Amino acid sequence: MEGIVTAIGALGINTVGLVAQIINFLLLMYLLYRFLYRPVVKMLDQRALRVKESMEQAEEVKQQLVRVRDDYAAEMKKARLEAQEVIARAVTEGERLRVVARDEGKREAEAFLSRARAQIERDREEASRALRGEVANLALLAAGQVVSRSFDRSAHHQLIDDVLRDMEQMDLKSVK
Numbered sequence: 001m002e003g004i005v006t007a008i009g010a011l012g013i014n015t016v017g018l019v020a021q022i023i024n025f026l027l028l029m030y031l032l033y034r035f036l037y038r039p040v041v042k043m044l045d046q047r048a049l050r051v052k053e054s055m056e057q058a059e060e061v062k063q064q065l066v067r068v069r070d071d072y073a074a075e076m077k078k079a080r081l082e083a084q085e086v087i088a089r090a091v092t093e094g095e096r097l098r099v100v101a102r103d104e105g106k107r108e109a110e111a112f113l114s115r116a117r118a119q120i121e122r123d124r125e126e127a128s129r130a131l132r133g134e135v136a137n138l139a140l141l142a143a144g145q146v147v148s149r150s151f152d153r154s155a156h157h158q159l160i161d162d163v164l165r166d167m168e169q170m171d172l173k174s175v176k
Contacts, residue, residue: 138167 142163
């Protein structure tokens, strides 16, 4: 070993300084490994774990977003179908109500027409009875005047004029 030290010395290397530097280097390596490398590696591992967890969470959020979007689309489709069903039911119900209203209107109109026809018939019969009474009164009046007068042509015309005048007066009284 002395030969190695002499050979190193011949090269101009200080062997004591070299040994001290090697010891210092090894001590520095140990201290760096112990106090710097392990914490840095541990910190990098933790960071890598957090990044991995964040990526997994992001993937889960992405999948959840896809599920929510699909659920939303399904709900919207369901809501549209329900709305179409409600509209169809409303249209059907409206049509049914229109038919019912039309039928009821026809029944009411027919009932009204029937009542009106019956009223017209009653009024016609009443007017006919009244007219028969008036005609009978006029006939009696005319017969009474015929009996009281003779039947010459001028008397006959005079009788007709008197009956018509009496009839007009009776019409004016019945109108009042």
